[in-house]
Amino acid sequence: MRFERREEVSVAALVLAPFVAVLAALVLCAGLIAMAGVSPWTAYGEMLTGAFGSRLAVTETLTRASPLILTGLAAAVAFRARLWNIGGEGQFYMGALAAAALGHSVVVGLPLPLAWAALALAGMAAGAVLLLIPALLRLRFGVDEVVTTLLLNFVALLFVGLMVEGVLKDPMAFGWPQSVPVAAGLRLPDLVPRSRLHVGLVLAVVVAGIIWLVQSRTVFGAETRAAGLNPRAAAFAGVPITATLAKVAILSGGLAGLAGAVEVLGPVGYVTTTMSPGFGYAGIVVAMLAALHPVGVVAASVFVATVFVGADAMSRATGVPSFIADVIMAVALLAMLVALLFATYRVRT
């Protein structure tokens, strides 16, 4: 058996790949659900109702999708340049922390748009710094960034713990380890009244659009793609590899940091060490399911959010452990890899 790269990859096959992968994941996980003594049809039905069955459910799913779009973009822009940023989780927390620290008092009193811009920038800067460290270690010393970004996730989470139990501790929280809250006037307005859905969703979608334009219409976009596809050839063609990768790192870390800042300014209001149900890691799955395309990221985020919100509801209704959502995600990721392979390669026997 041999694989041969297809000369022309059909767009239809690329668009179809994530659907095939998701279907495969759902079929494979049906077995695990059946082990719990619950019919997979019932379980998946409950998941759909749980994610879309009511106005509240829909807003909850979209609220969950908002940070996923940003962490998904963070992974997608980095992976496109073959910068393996697995540190989205840590960058998310650093962004959240920066937004809470400044949003509590420093920017209070500034005109609203200015204050929001400052907080978003602070969140992005915090995330970007956390990724710049491993990116520079790779560029300068050749240290593999996968391991360093993963290790920095643990460091970042402990740093958040240090802050919310120390300098940034909320004295009004009855001893709970949570940070001081963002000033009430700085919280992002709701999109739908009486729900947790906020304008962060719009922001995330707009950012996805901007990233798409940047990647398809600018020199920087072409340079990142070239750096990812073949760094040697790109360097030969005059692409400044080091500068490009550093810029990608700033963009990627910034996006993950922005996700954290928006989550604090939107639904949460403060920082805790458990505020992210793995947004950073799920962002990697989102990016892969989207085949690293910014528009696909939006769609994949809604799908991943559906699975997570739906699984919680389904778990309450049927008793199937909600960890099934994580299993579905992981299987979908692995299936997507295989589906993409068959979309871009043909098998010769």
Place this chain on the structure above:
Amino acid sequence: MTEAFDILTTASLWAAVLRIATPLIFGVLGALICERAGVLNLGIEGIMTLGAMVGWLTVFWGGDLWTGLAVAVLAGMLMGWLHAMLTVPLGLSQHVSGLGITLFASALAYYLYRLWVEVGDLPPTIEPFQPWAVPGLSSIPFVGEVVFTQMPPTYVALILVVLVAWVLNRTPMGLALRMTGENPHAVEAQGLNPVRIRIWAVMVGSGIMALGGAFLTTATFNSFFPTMVQGRGWICIALVVFASWRPGKALIGALLFALFDAFQLRLQTVVEGVPYQLFLMAPYVLSIVALVLVARRARVPEALMQPYRRGER
């Protein structure tokens, strides 16, 4: 300062070093075997988590402690087989596939644990391994207390270091494995099948990694809880680089690391006013520093992360 020195001279510290190092020794040996054959296995964190769960569960369901370890190895090999299938014959990205395996194996472990185990206020426990004094040797002063009064899997880990080093460096099988990691085309030219060698190496390596996880639930602790592996797998990946892919150096790396960990645990109780998070951060920061220190002179297996396709250059 004298207090810190006093800590360093106690036998209990050094005994703890070996205990803390044991899961790392298993993990780093497993990762090393995969990488010497040319496959990066980032599934390690998940494989250790799954190994921890199934090893514990086997004992919880009435199995022997050793049976628990054996089942953990099988589970690890199964995950290794999956990673190998995706990365070797299919030649998919070892980074992404490995992360996928980690997500899958840990999610599966948590799911099955929730499904099969009734968890009350506290996670249920098992009767874990107890230290076993090697007759005779354990009465040597200091050394006996440190090295020869350990839990049985620790002896297994130490023997495994020697065994892996011997197989890799002194047997035809080890030569073939190392060659597959350096130049798979040369292996093919020798009439051997590099694909099959890589698949077996990843399976065996993954089985050994799973032992590291199982040690946590059957020896270090007596119960399973989510996120208990705590990045040990990633630390092992860093240790492999630190050890320049050599089993002996891997042992030294794991021991140094554990020494630091045991020392900081004791220092926490002596030094006051330093937030505990700073101590907990130390192992991760230390791993990064170790990577930077050796990065310049790291002798990476030539074909690491290069998918092998027959007849393709």
